[in-house]
Amino acid sequence: MSTLNVDKVDPSTGTALELGTSGDTITVPTGAGLTVVDEVKTNKVSPATGTAFALGDSGDTFTVPSGATIANSGTATGFGDVYVSSFSRDVSTATGTQAVTGVGFTPTSIEVFAAIGGTVKASWGMSDGTTDKCIYQNNNGGTDFISNQSQLIRVVTVDAGTMYSGTLDSFDADGFTISWTKTGSPTGTVAGNFIARK
């Protein structure tokens, strides 16, 4: 193998320069770096050996510009994801659990806005899987709101002796589970709109 020592290679004419021919392999060996200051266009980037591939170093920032998307077609984790949907619950149902599934990922946090339609009974809550908090309407016909530090949902249908409350039981592979507690004999159906994130 012969060695060509030059400081620069330019096109012989015009501005196009071609390196090698179809089927060739061009190797930049271990210890040698390749710096491209401007744009690199390629259809695929793969690991040089094995299956691991690192992008950049700690502290680097990669920006996906406006209008561009990254499609996660596999099972890769670490991508942010979000899902908005709803569920409902008859609040006369006995204490028990309700799993919400079909979200498409394991959430790391949820927010639930819940209300019994046609009434002032409403609750706005959130959970990160460890801590539940909500703001709820104090009582039927009342005008005040109260901050709760331990529940995701709290719907007071008459007073503290007649209500339906929920805490986050778990984040699951495809959604989450709420643990409901019935106090007294509440009536109505609470509809919960939620946003789940990971």
Next chain:
Amino acid sequence: MNTHNIFYSNGSMITDISGKKTKEQVANEFSWNLDSIQNIEIDSTSESTKIVDGSLVKYNYIEENTQMATEAKEKKESKIASVKDKLNLSEEDWDNLKEALR
């Protein structure tokens, strides 16, 4: 229509918001006994489910909530009318009383 699949077994409920899961999938995912699972499909924009005599049934919760709210309002108005009648209060008296108690 926004289809949700509701599954119920032994006091626990599952709401499948994808509307695509089967009993078999749910039994596998949540380790439920397949034979014990009840399943019903709902339009989540207006329908919900409840347990009646151990069976999962669907109903229009918008209509039911509206009916409950109407009944509560009528009950409240009836009580107000009864109080006004007993105390012989005019509308103005009643408004003054409400304001004073606020």
